[in-house]
Amino acid sequence: xxxxxxxxxxxGHAVRGATLVGLGGLGFYLIRKANGEGVWQIDCEKxxxxxxxAVGVEVCDYCATSCVLGLSAVRAVNDYSICGRCYICPAYFxxxxxxxxxxxPSQKLCPRDAIDRKPIGWVDPDDxxxxxYEYAIDENLCNGCGKCVMAxxxxxxxxxxxxxxxxxxxxxxxxxxxxxxxxDEAYERKPLSEDEGVG
Amino acid sequence: xxxxxxxKKTNVTEQGAAGFSPHGAASALEFAALANQSRPRGMKPAxxxxxxxxxxxxxxxxxxxxxxGVFLLGATQAFAQQIDYERPVDVAPSPEDIGEEYVLPVxxxxxxxxxxxxxVDVAVLAAALLLCTxxxxxxxSRRWLVVLSIGCLLYFGFYREGCICPIGAxxxxxxxxxxxxxxxxxxxxxxxLLPLIMTVLFGRVFCGGVCPLGALQxxxxxxxxxxxxxxxIFTTAGGxxxxxIPLRVPRVLDKIMGTFKWVYLVLAIWLAxxxxxxxxxxxxxxxxxxxxxxxxxxxxxxLIGAGLLVLGMFLGxxxxxxxxxxxxxxxxxxxxxxxxxxxxxxKELDCGLCAESCPYGAMKDLRAEKSSCLFCARCFNAxxxxxxxxxxxxxxxxxxxxx
Numbered sequence: 081x082x083x084x085x086x087x088x089x090x091x092g093h094a095v096r097g098a099t100l101v102g103l104g105g106l107g108f109y110l111i112r113k114a115n116g117e118g119v120w121q122i123d124c125e126k127x128x129x130x131x132x133x134a135v136g137v138e139v140c141d142y143c144a145t146s147c148v149l150g151l152s153a154v155r156a157v158n159d160y161s162i163c164g165r166c167y168i169c170p171a172y173f174x175x176x177x178x179x180x181x182x183x184x185p186s187q188k189l190c191p192r193d194a195i196d197r198k199p200i201g202w203v204d205p206d207d208x209x210x211x212x213y214e215y216a217i218d219e220n221l222c223n224g225c226g227k228c229v230m231a232x233x234x235x236x237x238x239x240x241x242x243x244x245x246x247x248x249x250x251x252x253x254x255x256x257x258x259x260x261x262x263x264d265e266a267y268e269r270k271p272l273s274e275d276e277g278v279g
Numbered sequence: 280x281x282x283x284x285x286x287k288k289t290n291v292t293e294q295g296a297a298g299f300s301p302h303g304a305a306s307a308l309e310f311a312a313l314a315n316q317s318r319p320r321g322m323k324p325a326x327x328x329x330x331x332x333x334x335x336x337x338x339x340x341x342x343x344x345x346x347x348g349v350f351l352l353g354a355t356q357a358f359a360q361q362i363d364y365e366r367p368v369d370v371a372p373s374p375e376d377i378g379e380e381y382v383l384p385v386x387x388x389x390x391x392x393x394x395x396x397x398x399v400d401v402a403v404l405a406a407a408l409l410l411c412t413x414x415x416x417x418x419x420s421r422r423w424l425v426v427l428s429i430g431c432l433l434y435f436g437f438y439r440e441g442c443i444c445p446i447g448a449x450x451x452x453x454x455x456x457x458x459x460x461x462x463x464x465x466x467x468x469x470x471x472l473l474p475l476i477m478t479v480l481f482g483r484v485f486c487g488g489v490c491p492l493g494a495l496q497x498x499x500x501x502x503x504x505x506x507x508x509x510x511x512i513f514t515t516a517g518g519x520x521x522x523x524i525p526l527r528v529p530r531v532l533d534k535i536m537g538t539f540k541w542v543y544l545v546l547a548i549w550l551a552x553x554x555x556x557x558x559x560x561x562x563x564x565x566x567x568x569x570x571x572x573x574x575x576x577x578x579x580x581x582l583i584g585a586g587l588l589v590l591g592m593f594l595g596x597x598x599x600x601x602x603x604x605x606x607x608x609x610x611x612x613x614x615x616x617x618x619x620x621x622x623x624x625x626k627e628l629d630c631g632l633c634a635e636s637c638p639y640g641a642m643k644d645l646r647a648e649k650s651s652c653l654f655c656a657r658c659f660n661a662x663x664x665x666x667x668x669x670x671x672x673x674x675x676x677x678x679x680x681x682x
Contacts, residue, residue, distance in 0.1 A: 095615045099479050103472055110468045113455050118462030119391055150575055160384045164368040165377070175364040200377055209367075212377050219387060236366060247391035251440055251573070254447045255560035265556065271462045272391055 116271035120256050122154070124242045126266035129226035132234055143243055144225040146261035153249035154224030154258065156194075156217055162240035165200065165212035170236045171228035172197050172215055182208075189231055194221035219246070247272075397466040400439065404489065405473055407431050411488035411654065412481045416618055421656040424487065428494035436491030441569035445470050445485065446492070446605040449544070450551040450560045457552045474605075475612060482616040483609050486599060487654025492568050493599050496591040497655060500525060500638055525638035526594045533640050536601045537610075537651075544604035562604055595638030599653060610650040620647040622658045636661030 085093075124130040128140050143154035168175065168184060172195050177187035188195070200212045217228075224243055232241040259267035374381045407427065414423045435444065448471035455463035474485035486493050528536070543562075550559045563569070567584035570576025576584075590597050599606050613619070622633045622645070634642040636658050641651040647658065 092615060092617075096479055096617055099612065099615060100476065103475055103479070107468060107472050110452060110455055110463065111465065113459075114463050114465050114468060116462060117391070117394075117397070117464040117466075148573060148575060157386060157388075159386050160371075161386070162371050164366070164371055166367050168364065168367075170364060170366075200381060212372055214384070216384070236364070238366075238368070238371060240371070244388075246389045248389040251442055252392075253442055253563065254450060255563035260559075269462060 116273055118269040119247055119252065119272050119275070120245050120250055120259065120267055120269050121275055122243050122245055123266045123268060126264045127226075127229075127243060127262075128264050128266075129229040130233065130239065130242045131264075132239070135233065135235075139225070139227050139230045140263065141225040141227075142261040142263070143258055144223040146258040147224075148251065148253060148257055149249065152224045152258070153246050153251070154243050155219055155222045155246050156224060156226065156228050156241050157244050158215055158217055159240045159242070160214075162238055163215060164238045164240070165214060166237075167209040167211065167213060169197065169213065169215055169232075171195065171232040171241055175231075175236075189227055190222075191225065191227065192221045192223060194218045194223075195228065217241075397464070400435075400443070401466050401469045401473070403434060404470060407489045408473060408477045408484055411484045412477065415484065415487055415620065415654045415656050416481060419656065419659040421660040424654075424656045425498075427488040428497060431489045432491045432494040432498070434491075435489075436495065436568075436572045441491065441566065441572040442563075443467060443470050444491070445474050446490075446603060447560065447563045447566070449604060449608075450547060450562055453548050453551040454558070458555070475608065478609050478612045478616060480617050482613045482619040482649060483606075483652065483654055486606065486609060487656070490599075491572070492566075492603070493596060493653065495568050495571070496588065496596040496598060499588050499591050500595055501592050528594070528640055530640065530643075533600070539601050540603055540607040540610075543602055544607045547604050567598060595640075596653060600639060600651070613649050613652075616649055619649050620652050620654060620656075620658070622647055622662065630663065632661045632663065633658035 122143075128134045128137060144152050147153055171189060173185040174187035174189045175185050177185045180186040194217055196216045196218060198214055198216075199208075200214050203211050226243055229241045229243055231237060233239055256267060256269070259269075374383050407430075411424065411427055414420055414427060435441070443466070448467050451463055451467045452471050454461045474489070477484050488494070547560075547562045550561055553559075565580065565583075567580060567587050570581045570584055587598055622642075629645050631645055634645055637647075638657065639651060639653050639655070641648050641653065642658075
């Protein structure tokens with residue numbers, strides 16, 4: 081058993097102690113700066129698919145194609161407090177397609193058929209346009225390609241659809257591949273409290 | 280601010296329903312743009328361009344009239360087969376408008392990962408670090424270490440899918456230190472600091488049994504054929520000159536290649552400290568194994584990862600030894616560690632079997648080198664004294680007198 085620590089041991093303890101104090105100081109400094117959990121969010125004022133004014137431009141589908149997940153963590157979300165519940169929804173129908181016998185566009189806009197359309201209440205068979213229709217997006221099918229978001233934009237629509245990152249699906253990658261691909265810098269990793277999301 | 284409020288309302292009130300009666304150049308512009316969007320071949324934006332370059336009020340009005348005329352013409356004649364689309368409402372109908380006790384559906388929103396789950400991650404990390412310390416420094420068992428590293432590989436690797444890890448947390452910490460607006464959570468800080476503190480106290484326990492990237496490489500490393508002198512797989516008649524597994528990197532080359540990780544670390548810190556637009560997290564971008572944890576990833580990274588694993592079958596942990604930026608920090612801090620792997624507490628028995636068993640070139644003069652020992656516990660298995668006695672009583676740096 082050693083009675084007296086050698087000079088080398090004392091020095092070692094001193095260096096160790098200093099390093100631990102330094103790490104502790106770094107920890108305290110970081111904890112004071114800690115402002116909650118950063119989550120990837122889409123700023124829809126920047127996203128070309130949802131920002132107002134960007135009309136007549138190509139739909140940006142990087143949210144669907146750039147995510148590391150097979151099915152992207154981004155979903156289109158219909159805000160029911162804004163949705164006009166139109167008879168002919170420009171996000172549900174491809175309004176450029178030919179008219180069918182019912183007087184509706186024959187094609188749907190969503191390439192994955194993720195939007196469900198159902199009338200609210202009783203529909204007059206002679207005047208089906210005089211009714212409200214509810215449009216729900218199937219979260220299991222939607223891949224966040226943004227076509228419906230672009231189609232529902234002013235002045236054709238009411239801007240009720242937007243793209244959101246689904247926090248339960250998002251892997252919260254340090255280096256979000258969609259954020260890198262996004263041409264509008266619309267992706268930001270912000271504290272959860274700054275989410276102005278719907279609902 | 281919700282982007283749909285405010286702006287939309289003014290649009291609606293100024294423009295009227297669906298903008299079919301434009302009364303100004305702004306409406307005409309918007310309208311032409313809409314027509315151009317929904318009917319791409321119908322009206323080329325010549326009128327739009329012209330209106331942009333003309334300045335007089337009369338020109339604006341003229342263009343408005345002309346563009347509406349062209350639009351109506353196009354809508355009625357050239358595109359008779361498609362609907363004449365018109366937005367029927369200006370604002371969302373209220374539940375009262377819809378009637379029939381209509382209930383506004385809840386707009387779907389997914390909550391983020393619960394905080395307690397993040398806390399569990401930190402708790403698992405801390406427990407794994409302590410357990411690894413005990414297994415390597417006290418229990419001195421390779422078998423239990425393999426069990427622990429497989430457990431951590433499954434949890435941090437395949438369950439948590441590689442995020443968050445202390446290696447990538449370097450960048451988050453750098454961002455938090457340089458960017459006042461950046462978000463950092465307590466859990467990231469804990470993930471970054473816990474292994475560092477454990478390294479100052481006990482050496483690189485994180486590398487040994489906790490890091491999923493290290494565990495993956497450690498598990499693919501081919502075991503040597505047997506023990507002792509006959510352990511080499513490709514032994515030539517002479518023995519020493521032959522190729523054997525794992526490959527021994529000459530010490531000088533090992534040191535030179537070991538400096539790569541410092542270059543990587545400096546580069547990662549520099550890129551993470553830049554402003555948001557040019558910031559890049561290269562540690563995560565070039566993480567070679569995260570693609571395996573997620574079963575998906577960029578092809579080139581999967582190929583690089585596969586290449587590193589194939590190399591790792593013959594050369595012990597190439598990523599950890601030569602590339603890992605966190606390993607650079609740990610190799611520095613482990614130099615001052617309080618406790619560390621001691622192989623031959625009994626100095627009389629310097630047989631050298633432990634040095635041969637080390638796949639990482641971490642043995643120098645029959646002692647484990649603090650900075651490069653990765654706590655894999657293979658040397659304990661190779662020690663004949665350890666095998667005879669099972670678990671040695673001596674665990675500290677002091678030499679024992681038992682024989």
